[in-house]
Amino acid sequence: xxxxxxxxxxxxxxxxxxxxxxxxxxxxxxxxxxxxxxxxxxxxxxxxxxxxxxxxxxxxxxxxxxxxxxxxxxxxxxxxxxxxxxxxxxxxxxxxxxxxxxxxxxxxxxxxxxxxxxxxxxxxxxxxxxxxxxxxxxxxxxxxxxxxxxxxxxxxxxxxxxxxxxxxxxxxxxxxxxxxxxxxxxxxxxxxxxxxxxxxxxxxxxxxxxxxxxxxxxxxxxxxxxxxxxxxxxxxxxxxxxxxxxxxxxxxxxxxxxxxxxxxxxxxxxxxxxxxxxxxxxxxxxxxxxxxxxxxxxxxxxxxxxxxxxxxxxxxxxxxxxxxxxxxxxxxxxxxxxxxxxxxxxxxxxxxxxxxxxxxxx
Amino acid sequence: xxxxxxxxxxxxxxxxxxxxxxxxxxxxxxxxxxxxxxxxxxxxxxxxxxxxxxxxxxxxxxxxxxxxxxxxxxxxxxxxxxxxxxxxxxxxxxxxxxxxxxxxxxxxxxxxxxxxxxxxxxxxxxxxxxxxxxxxxxxxxxxxxxxxxxxxxxxxxxxxxxxxxxxxxxxxxxxxxxxxxxxxxxxxxxxxxxxxxxxxxxxxxxxxxxxxxxxxxxxxxxxxxxxxxxxxxxxxxxxxxxxxxxxxxxxxxxxxxxxxxxxxxxxxxxxxxxxxxxx
Numbered sequence: 001x002x003x004x005x006x007x008x009x010x011x012x013x014x015x016x017x018x019x020x021x022x023x024x025x026x027x028x029x030x031x032x033x034x035x036x037x038x039x040x041x042x043x044x045x046x047x048x049x050x051x052x053x054x055x056x057x058x059x060x061x062x063x064x065x066x067x068x069x070x071x072x073x074x075x076x077x078x079x080x081x082x083x084x085x086x087x088x089x090x091x092x093x094x095x096x097x098x099x100x101x102x103x104x105x106x107x108x109x110x111x112x113x114x115x116x117x118x119x120x121x122x123x124x125x126x127x128x129x130x131x132x133x134x135x136x137x138x139x140x141x142x143x144x145x146x147x148x149x150x151x152x153x154x155x156x157x158x159x160x161x162x163x164x165x166x167x168x169x170x171x172x173x174x175x176x177x178x179x180x181x182x183x184x185x186x187x188x189x190x191x192x193x194x195x196x197x198x199x200x201x202x203x204x205x206x207x208x209x210x211x212x213x214x215x216x217x218x219x220x221x222x223x224x225x226x227x228x229x230x231x232x233x234x235x236x237x238x239x240x241x242x243x244x245x246x247x248x249x250x251x252x253x254x255x256x257x258x259x260x261x262x263x264x265x266x267x268x269x270x271x272x273x274x275x276x277x278x279x280x281x282x283x284x285x286x287x288x289x290x291x292x293x294x295x296x297x298x299x300x301x302x303x304x305x306x307x308x309x310x311x312x313x314x315x316x317x318x319x320x321x322x323x324x325x326x327x328x329x330x331x332x333x334x335x336x337x338x339x340x341x342x343x344x345x346x347x348x349x350x351x352x353x354x355x356x357x358x359x360x361x362x
Numbered sequence: 363x364x365x366x367x368x369x370x371x372x373x374x375x376x377x378x379x380x381x382x383x384x385x386x387x388x389x390x391x392x393x394x395x396x397x398x399x400x401x402x403x404x405x406x407x408x409x410x411x412x413x414x415x416x417x418x419x420x421x422x423x424x425x426x427x428x429x430x431x432x433x434x435x436x437x438x439x440x441x442x443x444x445x446x447x448x449x450x451x452x453x454x455x456x457x458x459x460x461x462x463x464x465x466x467x468x469x470x471x472x473x474x475x476x477x478x479x480x481x482x483x484x485x486x487x488x489x490x491x492x493x494x495x496x497x498x499x500x501x502x503x504x505x506x507x508x509x510x511x512x513x514x515x516x517x518x519x520x521x522x523x524x525x526x527x528x529x530x531x532x533x534x535x536x537x538x539x540x541x542x543x544x545x546x547x548x549x550x551x552x553x554x555x556x557x558x559x560x561x562x563x564x565x566x567x568x569x570x571x572x573x574x575x576x577x578x579x580x581x582x583x584x585x586x587x588x589x590x591x592x593x594x595x596x597x598x599x600x601x602x603x604x605x606x607x608x609x610x611x612x613x614x615x616x617x618x619x620x621x622x623x624x625x626x627x628x629x630x631x632x633x634x635x636x637x638x639x640x641x
Contacts, residue, residue, distance in 0.1 A: 007590070010590070011590065011592055011599070013631075014590075014599060014601055014612070014614045014629075014631065015594065015597075015599060015614075015616075017614055017629040017631040018599070018614040018615070018616045018627050018628065018629040019597070019616055019627065205554045206553065206554060206555070207555075208555055209555050209557040209558055209595075240558065242592070242593040242598075244561070244562065244563040244566075244591070244593065244598070245563055245588075245590075245591025245592060245593070245598070245600075246590050246591050246592055247591070247592045247593050248592075255558070259555070259558055260558060261555075261557030261558055261594075261595045261596075262557065262558060262560075262593050262594075262595065262619075263593070263594055263595070264592035264593050264594060265592075266592070267592075267594050335595070336557075336594065336595045
């Protein structure tokens with residue numbers, strides 16, 4: 001994972017000083033290592049080689065017949081035009097290296113072999129503000145602003161399957177491609193029909209907080225140019241970021257349909273892709289108050305429990321083995337370090353008794 | 363026999379009213395249950411206002427006190443006005459519980475305070491109807507509750523025990539009560555877990571400034587403005603710049619976000635700038 005925001009490291013150090021040292025790695029047992037994903041702008045592309053400009057310099061990736069390129073649909077290397085933004089997932093060479101590991105498959109020249117390349121992929125998730133002819137205005141939350149999504153006729157039918165009521169006040173979630181005129185919807189990003197944004201199904205106020213949350217992991221972003229320089233703010237948007245002090249949360253965020261513990265920007269959560277088996281610690285970089293409004297399931301591999309428990313940046317999502325086009329994977333998230341000694345011991349027994357009995361294992 | 367049965371109803375009703383009074387005063391209703399939608403459909407504004415009024419703490423305390431007064435009056439006097447008031451109260455409760463069951467399947471009746479937070483079941487309606495019937499039967503009872511207790515007949519005890527058993531069987535609050543009593547030291551309402559409780563920053567500062575940890579480190583703090591304030595689960599962390607023996611340091615406080623008995627921990631650490639210089 002790339003380095004977390006600067007504040008995250010100092011917060012973890014201070015937290016460890018006052019509560020004790022948390023464990024170094026909360027990855028689930030036998031979890032596979034995350035993939036080494038490359039994000040950046042296409043500098044050059046040929047039928048056999050892709051050169052990507054990243055924050056760390058140029059990355060060269062080999063392209064083969066097995067490489068899939070997506071730009072609103074599957075296509076060839078002609079889609080890899082200079083200036084377009086790409087997320088490249090290298091091919092997994094399989095097990096056999098140290099630490100249950102993964103190593104990138106390499107071609108004889110030393111370049112990594114690309115497995116999947118998503119070109120100019122973006123996602124719009126939020127509440128519909130207005131519907132026009134072939135476009136909808138979407139409020140993506142207080143921290144992501146508003147945007148207009150074009151829904152071309154060839155995509156409208158697919159979008160309407162999951163969002164039969166494209167009306168103001170209803171939630172929408174669409175996978176898009178970036179275009180000079182703004183995001184263009186390609187397909188819906190959720191398997192369940194949309195509902196009104198204020199139709200929340202919050203758990204009871206006394207519902208215990210499980211040590212490991214289970215639900216759906218989705219991804220967000222791709223609309224702005226933040227990721228072009230190598231995902232400086234790569235990480236997760238967590239639905240329950242505290243709004244007080246310097247925690248960085250949204251003031252009137254809904255509580256979500258899962259019993260989330262409050263965290264802050266810079267906190268680290270452990271995300272496990274239960275479809276692919278990969279796991280990693282991911283820093284919280286944004287408040288995911290929009291995700292809190294969704295109580296849908298992911299049907300990527302069986303049906304996940306309801307609720308979006310984390311939104312990941314495209315790179316973080318792909319690193320954990322997610323397919324950006326399918327839009328989700330069943331996830332287990334450990335929001336707090338596995339260290340029972342860091343909980344209050346006096347007075348909170350009432351509140352904690354249910355939590356500590358909750359699903360504590362991966 | 364009929365008279366003994368009528369007298370027993372006075373005892374039963376007094377017991378129920380006093381129990382409801384105690385439950386309303388001791389166990390708060392959950393505050394988070396303020397949704398005015400049923401299966402996504404908005405509840406009519408009038409009914410929503412009524413539910414909000416019924417769910418308010420003041421209303422619960424007022425009703426509880428009223429029930430307590432009525433229960434005590436049943437024990438102390440055999441005046442017809444008390445019996446009539448009891449009958450009207452139980453008849454109104456029956457109507458209300460029936461309405462709630464039909465129109466607010468998501469809301470509890472609050473009959474026994476926070477113990478009645480779950481949705482109204484059919485047995486709750488049946489229970490209210492039986493109490494109304496008991497109140498009607500008690501209208502003609504010759505004795506006040508205390509007088510019945512002074513000269514208890516075996517058949518009164520028998521009927522009373524059977525009725526209490528029936529009352530317990532028809533009460534969804536009993537499992538809630540047993541659940542609460544099995545929890546370690548949980549006075550009052552069911553608490554929101556500290557991890558997800560919304561804790562205002564003012565509460566954190568008040569807890570911090572009243573703590574022994576603050577008193578211990580107050581003298582080394584050099585600025586009242588914290589360097590960083592953030593939260594993780596049950597703890598809110600507050601960091602102040604400090605100076606000790608001529609060295610720049612930091613005092614890190616961890617303040618619990620629990621509803622009550624909040625604890626505070628503290629640690630004096632090297633300044634981040636110093637540490638980065640060392641590293």
